[in-house]
Amino acid sequence: MSSLKPPSPEWLDRYYGRDEQTLYTGRVSVTGGEAGHGRASGVVRSDDGALEVDLRLPGTLGGEGGGTNPEQLLAAAYASCFHGAMTLLAMRAGVKLVDARLDVAVNFSRDPVDGLFLLSARIDVHLPGIDRGFAAELIRNTERICPYAKMFRQGIEHVVALAPESSPLPGDD
Structure with a gap:
């Protein structure tokens, strides 16, 4: 049985501060990969290691495909x-x-x-x-x-x- 639960609807409560209140920051790095081009052969990695994705140019744009x-x-x-x-x-x-x-x-x-x-x-x-x-x-x-x-x-x-x-x-x- 899964223990995953959605966040509370209290997330919808309004914030009344003067400045933006950052709740979370997602961080990734992209490198160029084999072709030295982020879109065609890049690799995306998150700072926490939870995400590592190979980027590929879709076939409809003249690429090889095989990645996101x-x-x-x-x-x-x-x-x-x-x-x-x-x-x-x-x-x-x-x-x-x-x-x-x-x-x-x-x-x-x-x-x-x-x-x-x-x-x-x-x-x-x-x-x-x-x-x-x-x-x-x-x-x-x-x-x-x-x-x-x-x-x-x-x-x-x-x-x-x-x-x-x-x-x-x-x-x-």
Whole structure:
């Protein structure tokens, strides 16, 4: 019997601080692998060792395939976070979701504005046995609280910086 349990719906309680309150930081490193190119042959490793994934360029983009790619990883992250937030909202409303499923597509596309690249995403939410009106409200409310949905809608604060030369790889400390 599994001991895995979802987090408490108390996670939905509002925070009223002045500054962002970091709850967790996921850290990974990507190296170029055999081709020296993160997207085509990279390796992703988390600092805690729980994740190690070979990246491969999909065959549809001219690659060899045989590994995952950034779009699949982003789709997995988006889907799992949205599913979790939706489940907490349903629990708070006293509704148990049974066999809920999210199908997520993240598109890597050509950008008609600058001629380079862009990402877009779509989530199809399957909620068998749930009233359609409640399901639509649940999805709208989940979009308001899921940080991945917020990121896709509003953008994300980010910094890109040159690291110090002596910076160790995550997990090497």
